[in-house]
Amino acid sequence: MASKLSLAYFLSGGCGGCDMAIVDLSETLVDVLPHLEVVFWAPTVADVKYKDFEAMPDNSVDVGFYSGMVRLGEQEHIARVMRQKCKVLVAYGACAALGGIPGMGNMHSKEEIFRTAYFDTYSTDNPEGIIPQTRCVVDGKYELTLPEFYGYVRTLQDVVPVDYFVGGCPPHHSFVGQAILAILQGKLEQPGTWITSGKSVCDVCDRNPVLKGKEREPIKEIKRTIEGIPEEGECLLEQGYICLGPVTQGDCGSLCPKVNIPCRGCSGPIPAVEDFGLRAVGAIAGLLENEELVNHIPSPAKLFYRHSLPASLLGKKVR
Amino acid sequence: MVAVKKIEINPMTRLEGHGKITIFLDEQGNVDNAFFQTVELRGYERFIRGMPIEEVPRTISTICGVCRCVHFTASVKAADAVYQVEPTPTARKIRELVLNSHYVEDHAAILYALGFPDFVVGPTASPSERNLIGLIQAVGAETGKLVLKKRRAAVKVIEMLAGKPIHPVAALPGGWSKRVTEEERREILNLANEMVELARLTLKVFEDVVLKNKDYMELVTGDVYKVVVNYMGTVDEKNRVQYYDGTQQIVDTEGREIGRFTGKGYLDFIAERVLPWSYLKMPYLKPLGYKGIVDGPGTSLYCVGPLARLNVAEGMDTPLAQEAFEKMFATFGVKPVHYTLAYHWARVIELLNAAEKVKQIAADESIISPDIRAKLGKPSEGVGIIEACRGTLIHHYKTDDSGVVQEANLIVATTHNKGPINVAVKRAAAHFIRNGKVDEGISNLIEIAYRPYDICLACATHVLPGRLPVEIDIYDHRGELLKTLRNF
Numbered sequence A: 001m002a003s004k005l006s007l008a009y010f011l012s013g014g015c016g017g018c019d020m021a022i023v024d025l026s027e028t029l030v031d032v033l034p035h036l037e038v039v040f041w042a043p044t045v046a047d048v049k050y051k052d053f054e055a056m057p058d059n060s061v062d063v064g065f066y067s068g069m070v071r072l073g074e075q076e077h078i079a080r081v082m083r084q085k086c087k088v089l090v091a092y093g094a095c096a097a098l099g100g101i102p103g104m105g106n107m108h109s110k111e112e113i114f115r116t117a118y119f120d121t122y123s124t125d126n127p128e129g130i131i132p133q134t135r136c137v138v139d140g141k142y143e144l145t146l147p148e149f150y151g152y153v154r155t156l157q158d159v160v161p162v163d164y165f166v167g168g169c170p171p172h173h174s175f176v177g178q179a180i181l182a183i184l185q186g187k188l189e190q191p192g193t194w195i196t197s198g199k200s201v202c203d204v205c206d207r208n209p210v211l212k213g214k215e216r217e218p219i220k221e222i223k224r225t226i227e228g229i230p231e232e233g234e235c236l237l238e239q240g241y242i243c244l245g246p247v248t249q250g251d252c253g254s255l256c257p258k259v260n261i262p263c264r265g266c267s268g269p270i271p272a273v274e275d276f277g278l279r280a281v282g283a284i285a286g287l288l289e290n291e292e293l294v295n296h297i298p299s300p301a302k303l304f305y306r307h308s309l310p311a312s313l314l315g316k317k318v319r
Numbered sequence B: 001m002v003a004v005k006k007i008e009i010n011p012m013t014r015l016e017g018h019g020k021i022t023i024f025l026d027e028q029g030n031v032d033n034a035f036f037q038t039v040e041l042r043g044y045e046r047f048i049r050g051m052p053i054e055e056v057p058r059t060i061s062t063i064c065g066v067c068r069c070v071h072f073t074a075s076v077k078a079a080d081a082v083y084q085v086e087p088t089p090t091a092r093k094i095r096e097l098v099l100n101s102h103y104v105e106d107h108a109a110i111l112y113a114l115g116f117p118d119f120v121v122g123p124t125a126s127p128s129e130r131n132l133i134g135l136i137q138a139v140g141a142e143t144g145k146l147v148l149k150k151r152r153a154a155v156k157v158i159e160m161l162a163g164k165p166i167h168p169v170a171a172l173p174g175g176w177s178k179r180v181t182e183e184e185r186r187e188i189l190n191l192a193n194e195m196v197e198l199a200r201l202t203l204k205v206f207e208d209v210v211l212k213n214k215d216y217m218e219l220v221t222g223d224v225y226k227v228v229v230n231y232m233g234t235v236d237e238k239n240r241v242q243y244y245d246g247t248q249q250i251v252d253t254e255g256r257e258i259g260r261f262t263g264k265g266y267l268d269f270i271a272e273r274v275l276p277w278s279y280l281k282m283p284y285l286k287p288l289g290y291k292g293i294v295d296g297p298g299t300s301l302y303c304v305g306p307l308a309r310l311n312v313a314e315g316m317d318t319p320l321a322q323e324a325f326e327k328m329f330a331t332f333g334v335k336p337v338h339y340t341l342a343y344h345w346a347r348v349i350e351l352l353n354a355a356e357k358v359k360q361i362a363a364d365e366s367i368i369s370p371d372i373r374a375k376l377g378k379p380s381e382g383v384g385i386i387e388a389c390r391g392t393l394i395h396h397y398k399t400d401d402s403g404v405v406q407e408a409n410l411i412v413a414t415t416h417n418k419g420p421i422n423v424a425v426k427r428a429a430a431h432f433i434r435n436g437k438v439d440e441g442i443s444n445l446i447e448i449a450y451r452p453y454d455i456c457l458a459c460a461t462h463v464l465p466g467r468l469p470v471e472i473d474i475y476d477h478r479g480e481l482l483k484t485l486r487n488f
Helices: A019-022 A027-035 A050-055 A073-085 A096-097 A103-109 A110-120 A173-184 A277-288 A289-298 B053-065 B070-082 B089-120 B130-140 B140-162 B180-211 B214-220 B262-268 B306-312 B319-332 B341-360 B418-432 B440-453
Strands: A005-011 A034-043 A063-066 A086-092 A135-138 A141-145 A164-166 B003-011 B019-025 B030-039 B232-236 B247-251 B257-261 B271-273 B282-285 B379-387 B391-399 B405-411 B471-475 B482-488
Touching: A005 A019, A005 A073, A005 A103, A019 A173, A027 A173, A027 B003, A027 B140, A034 A050, A050 A073, A050 A277, A063 A073, A063 A096, A073 A141, A086 A096, A096 A103, A096 A164, A103 B053, A103 B180, A135 A164, A164 B130, B019 B418, B030 B180, B030 B418, B053 B391, B053 B405, B070 B379, B089 B140, B089 B180, B089 B341, B140 B180, B180 B319, B180 B341, B232 B306, B232 B379, B232 B391, B247 B262, B247 B306, B257 B262, B262 B271, B262 B379, B262 B391, B262 B405, B282 B418, B306 B319, B306 B341, B319 B341, B341 B440, B418 B440
Parallel strands: A005 A034, A005 A063, A063 A086, A086 A164
Antiparallel strands: A135 A141, B003 B019, B003 B471, B019 B030, B232 B247, B247 B257, B271 B282, B379 B391, B391 B405, B471 B482
């Protein structure tokens, strides 16, 4: 193992779950810390000043982890600074890599989102029809400003070149540990790839009939998770529950199917897939006994593109 | 123009969901007014429309990865109500196991990462030392390891029962997707013992570091960090603190009951005023009418969270927590307690309570019953209310007759506290900024005013708790920048 690895970490437009996955490394974290020199970790853990980070020589930091999607100017700025300073840049977690769940916001305009938040919600009290403003004067003397609300969510790759991608919403802490170890030991594939075993969720799923030497039965009906109780140990897809396991990286260890809940693709696409949702639609369609079944899948766009709309070929709602 | 100077405390500026504090000084350089602004909005209420309600809990959980189990739990309770169904007793107990385990890991994380560094390292210490890594260095790697190891027990229970340790998946309307085996029940019971040990250790650290330190206690009980508002929290039929379910109780600044509600009744008590200067709306108590951003008797502002819950309740439902509850109120000698730094104390008591509850439930052999799913009724509309670690969380959905979401309304913990946080910041600023003098230590002390609320703007706009980098810009009366202080 090389001497200390220098690390920069930035939480952008995310929920903090990816940070918590690192905290969840628990006592392993205390063991890993001596091997890391944290030069920047904003905003959650360490307070290294922006200007100190900006003043570091280019390519002076070994690895940068960027978590969360990109929507605001500041987020884009730090993405660019991180790219300059870091030898290796990692899009860490579903939001940075694919846009994540907040990426579903790309299906709606700013006007729709504002109307819901400030007019249409039940407990909203807005007698004067106010919409928050980027600049306003309160009581005739206090001038206050807000940043512009940006309409679209972008992935890190949309802003700067990314060396490695890590999937998961968030990645499971044990996989985070493996990924950090791979980086510490310099065991990475060529840049532009995902840090993954390459296996799908199905490849590691106890329910997979193929692993039991059987063939997968076609899907004969579509069921929602509220309908019926899945047979223990049997493939969820065969039982009619749409599961995105076939096209999703299995580095999570198939956590959702283990508790009888189908996969929604948070770990990102298996290798060589560009558009997760398209590939998922294709994979599921190929398993349906007849085409008519497609009509029984509720809100397919928000199912197949649950975690990856901004990274898709479409990216956002076209007007 | 009265305001001559404008100070902006700008946490990491334009990060998703981060807040911003702008302070106006008068001609003498004293505080004239202060505004706590929220600068982001993500639109969950809009984009979950069109999704089947059973897909909502696992999706809407991503509002916050720190509050990893709360949006999930509130939304599945709302989904129960949408389908006019009560979860089976077993399913309810499993949900309580998960929520209480989350309380243990979250309260522990917040206390060690956020609360204790202020006291262990000292409230005016450099921000670069007041963080989790600094604390681990201060207390020693072995102690750090021990705390993290015991906290891991809670995370493990969540994963075991709910699928993923962060953004869980196993909740379904009317129940739970996975049953508990006897082997798992025994393991959870062992893990619960570790959680109780963690809680007792944490209470001891709090007593040693804060309660035994005269200077800190003066800070805790001083008027600088005192905000006089109403309080709301969930109680059971014996008026004890509850997290998963119960009745919402609201008390006034003197502790007298203002009202009680469940479910859709929230609309009779809470309204959210839209402000032109913040993306976050500001709730107030509807029966009292909108009275602006002021505290004191008669205010329509109210607080939620650990201190609020203890203020509205008459006790805790587990023995060790009850003992700690009594000690806290005996120490202050008043109820409700309006000192915001008491939030940390209340958090320690709840940590103990939650750990004890996990142990109680895990000791109940009936949780291994296979009866984990109840039959659903016809879907329409439903409200789910829980106490998240940071306070009351309300999810409200309306669906079509196939259970697809048509409308959604969310009121999260930090949102309820918006008004009181604004008051707290203004009060601390007025105390520490005199004649235009603002130094870095002062900005830390102002931050301490809002930190006990454990502001979770990831939830509210849907920021992360943690020390927020802060920028203070000072303008003179001509609007020219005199000085900038930054810690990021």
